[in-house]
Amino acid sequence: MEITDLTPAERRVWQAFPLGEGVDFRESPEVRESPEDDPGTGGSWGPERTVRAEVLRALLLNGPTEDGEIAGMKLTGARITGCLDLMYGTVEQPVRLRSCHFDEAPNLYGAQVRTLALGDSVLPGLKAGTLRVESALRITCCRIAGPVRLAGAQITGAFFANGAELGTPHDPGAPDAPDPETAAEAVLQLNHAVIGADVWAPGLVAHGQVRMNGATVGGQVNLDGAEVGGGPGEIALDVETLSVGTDLRAKRLRARGTVNLSGARIPRHVNLAHARLSHPGGTALRASSCVVGELWLREAAPIQGTVNLRRSQLDLLYVSPEVWPDQVKLDGLGYRRLAPDLPAEQRLPLLERETTGYLPQSYEQLAAAYRTVGDEAAARTVQLAKLRRHRRTLPAYARIWGHLQDVTVGYGFRPMRAAGWLLVLLLTGAVAFALHHPRPLKSDEAPHFNPVFYTLDLLLPIIGFGQESAFAPDGRYQWLSYLLIATGWVLVTTVAAGITRSLSRQ
Template identity: 70%
Template sequence: MEITDLTPAELRVWRAFPLNKGVDLRENADDDPADGASWGPGRTIRAEVLRALLLDGPATGGEVPGLKLTGARITGRLDLMYGTAEHAVRLRSCHFERPPNLYGARMRALVLTDSVLPGLTAGTLRVDIVLRMTGCRITGPVRLAGAQLSGALFLDGAVLGAPGAQGDPPPGPDREGSGERPEPVLQLNHATVGTDVWATGLTAHGRVRMDGATVGGLVNLDDAELRDPGGLALEAETLSVGTDLRAARLRARGMVNLSGATIPRRLVLSSARLSNPAGQALRASVSTIGELWLRGTAPVQGTVNLRGAQLDLLEVTPEVWPERVRLDGLTYRRLTPHLPAERRLPLLEREETGHLPYSYEQLATAYRTAGDEAGARTVQLAKLRRHRRALPPYARFWGYLQDVTVGYGFRPMRAGGWLLMLLLAGTLVFAGEHPRPLKADEAPDFNPLFYTLDLLLPVIGFGQEAAFAPEGAYQWLAYLLVVTGWILATTTAAGITRALSRQ
């Protein structure tokens, strides 16, 4: 392009480029780039001029060139497909007529802060320093699949997509496919980000896709709003982050899918609102997470699926859980806040696949880790009671008997209470009516207390039971004490054996 072809506005940009100086075409500091279609020639820059600058622009000895433009209307398509821009590109508060095509390009830095774009095609883009789209409004899809960003990606305050807007189709290698699902408004699938993804306050009208992405630092979605009702608000299967995934006060309409994700420190969903009533609202199955925070989160609308997930800490109150959960194989070491076991147990009744003994064992282990043995026993007892429902009638009867007498061995004091009550009753009855001695000249002195103990305790003998024979109703009382003693002894032994085997 010859320099004589440039308009006055383009000439200013051309001359500023080799000196890395900024050109601000705004009439007022608060000009809205959304109105850029009406900006006149004094604020219009052709995309082909910017392309020429970035690929083969002038240079001045001793200076580092760079494009620094604010408040411009950029007409045509900025096409740097497979190109290399060795200079920083800063296009702030600009209005783009067409989506830039940066597919396969390599750039030092790209800053689009507060700009308005109809889309961005940048699959497999390589950026050495930073990609900044803070405050951008992009109505079409942002295609960054397979991008390699050595530094950070900034999307804080950006608004992506619009209800019903799909944008232009991408070129061949970056095509989403011909399925029925709308194209994601943000495509970071299989991208690599060297440091952080900073997207606080992001608003996405459509699916955000991050499956297979690798982020060296944290992903920050605090105060973000992701809207894909009935679909996938956040698709991040096998996402790998270096530290945290923060999403405090997140508002998600549609599934948040973190299946298979690796988050070594914290997944923060504190005070979030997750809604997908017809399906799964949160899916983090077979994921590996250091700490999952659901502190202050509103009751989840939709299923929570944590099957096979591995957590060190699970922080959640019972009120957060929805009516349907999938917890088979969920492993966690600590559970906070510490609450009575009776408040945690109703959750295990909501498992969609029915009774899962492992879920009870895991909850009991968490209470035992916290030093609450009483809570652990309560959970174990609840597990056996639920299992009893599936047993045949005779086994259920035996289970009820063990439950009433000794609480399946987890309430051993009950056996002591029953024995003490029967001992007192037997002692009072036989104190008033001594049984007849079998051999009067050989029988010891009758003692109602030890005679009752002889009847109740099958493994201890005081010589009283064998020396005396009650008659009539008293004989039936003796039989009752013998049978009751055997039942208490065997159920106690079974319960103790069960408890010891778990230890």
């Protein structure tokens, strides 16, 4: 391309490129939000700030250079017509196209660039699958109506999407609603991408799915204050099998659809503090088979939809009881500690919400978490609740025996109950037999009658004081003696079962 074929605006860009100088077409560059410089209205900009994409392509692939100067594309406030097609191309110079309006989606599929910054620009889309970036890729504060395709991209530095707005609000009833198949495509596609530093996207607004499944991020993923989902697809944030070097931050996240963390590997924090997760009738949070350091849902809004944490391994789980939804899936979930510190009675109702019914492992895991912090009383409360829940699954005859163990000694977790029952029965029998002495079987051989030890002889089937064998009550007192004997056997048997269970736990 010859310089004589260029418009005055394009000639400015051509002359600035070999010197690495910037060209700013904005009418009021000193005013940050000048209406006439809004890239959203860039389709009406005239030839004085219009540059053809083919001119930029010619510069980036084979532009002029100056000895002793570092060439570079630094363009601000331009309207770029045509398709900037750099497919499979290699661009040695940094590319900065800020506050620009693109008539067509750039095509950078398979390209190699040093750095690419599109901050504050408006684009109909971005085709950049398998893109290679030596430094950073920035779409900060961009407004991109179509999908941003970065699947398989390799970015040595960081990816910046803070403040960007991707996709368009979904309105199925609108006369110009997009095709459902096109609308269902993820608006941000970073699946299987490799990013050396961070994914920095606080304040991101994605009117559709954000997909990062299978991606590898060397630093952290920051989605603080982001809004994702709301399109026709069920998944709002898909980070399945994501591998992160440090944290996944998503404080104040607003997700309309499933947040899918299945199989993710995040060594430090998944921070969903103050988040709002909503997928009524579906799964709001799927974090099954994860390995996560700490999962935080501190002061989050009540989750609308099912939570699936099956087979995940966590060091710390921070969730208040009021955050949990009506249905949860906790089979195989392992955690070492729970926060905030709460009594067992406030956490036990969660285990009743398991969709598959009674799961002994969930109770054992909760009890183990209380033992980890040294709260043995809470651990015993959980174990007792487990046995009561298990009792509901037994046949009627087994439930009767379970009720006896529960009422008498609390399945061995409340041993002082047995002492209380024994004391009540002892006092009852001692008073009754003190008022009405049973007749001696052999008057000349019978010992002196003692109502207390006679009652103990009836209650304790193992220990004998010689009273029961020497005296025989009659009438209603005989029935009282039968009741004391039967009750004593029940107490002794349940106490023995409780002791055995306690020893087996230890």
